[in-house]
Amino acid sequence: EAAALERELLEEYCFGRQQLVELCGYASAVAVTKAFPLPSLSRKQRTVLVVCGPEQNGAVGLACARHLRVFEYQPSVFSPARPADPLHRDLTTQCEKMDIPFLSFLPAEVRLIDDAYGLVVDAVLGPGVRPAEAGGPCARALTTMKRLSIPLVSLDVPSGWDAQAGGDVEDALQPDVLVSLAAPKSCARRFSGRHHFVAGRFVPDEVRRKFALRLPEYSGTDCVAAL
Amino acid sequence: EAAALERELLEEYCFGRQQLVELCGYASAVAVTKAFPLPSLSRKQRTVLVVCGPEQNGAVGLACARHLRVFEYQPSVFSPARPADPLHRDLTTQCEKMDIPFLSFLPAEVRLIDDAYGLVVDAVLGPGVRPAEAGGPCARALTTMKRLSIPLVSLDVPSGWDAQAGGDVEDALQPDVLVSLAAPKSCARRFSGRHHFVAGRFVPDEVRRKFALRLPEYSGTDCVAAL
Numbered sequence: 492e493a494a495a496l497e498r499e500l501l502e503e504y505c506f507g508r509q510q511l512v513e514l515c516g517y518a519s520a521v522a523v524t525k526a527f528p529l530p531s532l533s534r535k536q537r538t539v540l541v542v543c544g545p546e547q548n549g550a551v552g553l554a555c556a557r558h559l560r561v562f563e564y565q566p567s568v569f570s571p572a573r574p575a576d577p578l579h580r581d582l583t584t585q586c587e588k589m590d591i592p593f594l595s596f597l598p599a600e601v602r603l604i605d606d607a608y609g610l611v612v613d614a615v616l617g618p619g620v621r622p623a624e625a626g627g628p629c630a631r632a633l634t635t636m637k638r639l640s641i642p643l644v645s646l647d648v649p650s651g652w653d654a655q656a657g658g659d660v661e662d663a664l665q666p667d668v669l670v671s672l673a674a675p676k677s678c679a680r681r682f683s684g685r686h687h688f689v690a691g692r693f694v695p696d697e698v699r700r701k702f703a704l705r706l707p708e709y710s711g712t713d714c715v716a717a718l
Numbered sequence: 719e720a721a722a723l724e725r726e727l728l729e730e731y732c733f734g735r736q737q738l739v740e741l742c743g744y745a746s747a748v749a750v751t752k753a754f755p756l757p758s759l760s761r762k763q764r765t766v767l768v769v770c771g772p773e774q775n776g777a778v779g780l781a782c783a784r785h786l787r788v789f790e791y792q793p794s795v796f797s798p799a800r801p802a803d804p805l806h807r808d809l810t811t812q813c814e815k816m817d818i819p820f821l822s823f824l825p826a827e828v829r830l831i832d833d834a835y836g837l838v839v840d841a842v843l844g845p846g847v848r849p850a851e852a853g854g855p856c857a858r859a860l861t862t863m864k865r866l867s868i869p870l871v872s873l874d875v876p877s878g879w880d881a882q883a884g885g886d887v888e889d890a891l892q893p894d895v896l897v898s899l900a901a902p903k904s905c906a907r908r909f910s911g912r913h914h915f916v917a918g919r920f921v922p923d924e925v926r927r928k929f930a931l932r933l934p935e936y937s938g939t940d941c942v943a944a945l
Contacts, residue, residue: 504815505808507736514740521939561919562939581732588731589922692788695816712748712789 493618493676496694496702500673504695508578511693512547515672516554518690518714519612519646522670523555524562525715526644526686527610536609538565542597542636544615544629544650545572545579551646551672552614553582560589567608569594571628597631601638610642613664616650618676637664644668652678670715674704687718720845720903723921723929727900731922735805738920739774742899743781745917745941746839746873749897750782751789752942753871753913754837763836765792769824769863771842771856771877772799772806778873778899779841780809787816794835796821798855824858828865837869840891843877845903864891871895879905897942901931914945 500506529537541556543549549570556566568591570583587593598604604611613636615629616622622630633650636643645666652663655677667684673691692709699706707716727733756764768783770776776797783793795818797810814820825831831838840863842856843849849857860877863870872893879890882904894911900918919936926933934943 505811507808509734509736510740513737514744517741517744524939581734584732585922588924590924695812697815697817712751 492702493673496673496698496704499698499701500694504698508547509581512550512554512578512582514693514714515551515646515690517558518692519551519555519614519644519670519672520558520562521713522668522686522688522690522715523559523564523610523612523644525688525717526668527642529563532609537563538567538608539610539612540594540604540608541566541568541612542615542632543568543570544617544620544625545574546617546620548614548617548620548647548650549574550578550582552612553579553586555612555614555646556591557582557586557589560586560591567592567594569597569632571597571632572626597635599635601635601640604635605640608641610644611636611639613643613645613650613666616648618648618678620650622651633664642667644670646670647672648676648678649682652681674699674702674706675718688715689718690715692716719929720900723900723925723931726925726928727921731925735774736808739777739781739805739809741920741941742778742873742917744785745919746778746782746841746871746897746899747785747789748940749895749913749915749917749942750786750791750837750839750871752915752944753895754869756790759836764790765794765835766837766839767821767831767835768793768795768839769842769859770795770797771844771847771852772801773844773847775841775844775847775874775877776801777805777809779839780806780813782839782841782873783818784809784813784816787813787818794819794821796824796859798824798859799853824862826862828862828867831862832867835868837871838863838866840870840872840877840893843875845875845905847877849878860891869894871897873897874899875903875905876909879908901926901929901933902945915942916945917942919943 543552643666649664668686770779870893876891
């Protein structure tokens with residue numbers, strides 16, 4: 492259903508992928524500011540490690556990292572797959588030119604990550620992608636991320652969760668914050684973290700009705716709403 | 719200089735045109751909500767006529783109209799040139815499918831427009847485009863817009879102003895609100911309306927320094943700042 496919703500936006504509404512990724516990345520960064528307001532954070536807590544996978548979820552992560560930089564957080568990016576498609580390539584260039592560091596590898600020693608960053612954004616895998624399909628580097632990154640103690644923010648779905656059934660699998664990520672993109676996926680019902688945001692204000696009313704989405708009320712010009 | 723700044727963003731930073739138009743259109747809509755807050759408006763005042771030209775300024779107008787719809791204003795669009803390029807075409811489809819009416823012509827009788835709409839957004843011409851170059855329909859729309867009594871919001875530059883010298887020409891638009899995109903153009907110094915916003919939070923610091931832009935401080939996650 493998430494795929495059908497996206498197809499509707501891309502094909503019927505002629506949204507561009509770049510446009511959707513930008514809207515989602517911006518809203519994801521805004522959600523981070525709501526869960527972890529800048530003034531409440533120490534300098535160290537403002538450092539954010541954004542882990543980006545090879546597909547659209549990872550592209551949203553790159554846009555999110557850029558907006559976090561604009562909001563005066565200190566993002567770093569780890570993008571193990573470094574895909575060559577133009578969307579990822581351009582978003583990567585934007586980050587690099589804005590002085591966002593890219594890690595060449597993720598330390599296997601989790602204490603090093605816990606000490607260096609205030610939080611981690613999981614933009615590794617979107618709905619319906621299994622860790623086994625994502626390739627070795629992503630699977631290894633997820634193994635490391637599972638063992639971190641710092642807060643974890645997952646974009647759209649916690650990476651590796653089944654979009655339907657959720658995260659019963661014993662070694663799934665358990666994020667503190669979930670930012671559902673467009674609309675919550677079924678698995679969001681199993682999310683038990685502190686904050687659940689929906690970033691889907693851009694979804695036209697007609698599409699909400701067609702897919703019978705139960706979306707929250709957004710107030711003012713807010714692009715995200717807390718559930 | 720505005721052209722050089724845009725070239726820098728597109729070529730050096732690999733921003734996409736769709737991405738920049740989306741960011742600018744979103745920020746323009748947010749600026750409208752700041753100048754004319756929804757709760758302070760009557761039902762009639764929430765109706766906004768967005769007049770869109772054939773180039774990038776018009777594309778930003780289309781994205782602005784869509785976001786205004788999302789923010790629960792009642793936009794209508796008049797796009798006399800209806801350009802066929804994919805960017806305009808897709809943004810037009812998004813508006814149409816979100817039930818934003820498109821006017822087939824602009825009444826020459828200004829009272830009809832003053833009575834029907836609460837405000838007008840001028841997204842006709844960007845910096846450096848003279849009305850004579852824009853073709854008959856845009857020039858005619860500007861002639862009509864000059865005679866309106868309802869508030870006028872211009873995107874980037876008031877259409878027909880010279881980006882450098884400003885709006886001395888006797889029959890130039892005199893907007894109430896100016897939303898400078900990326901950075902104020904020189905002519906903004908001659909703007910004498912009520913509200914001047916800058917929508918350029920997405921401009922990287924390095925670019926601000928390179929072009930010696932004096933930009934306002936943005937607060938929190940605001941994408942626009944009042945000057």
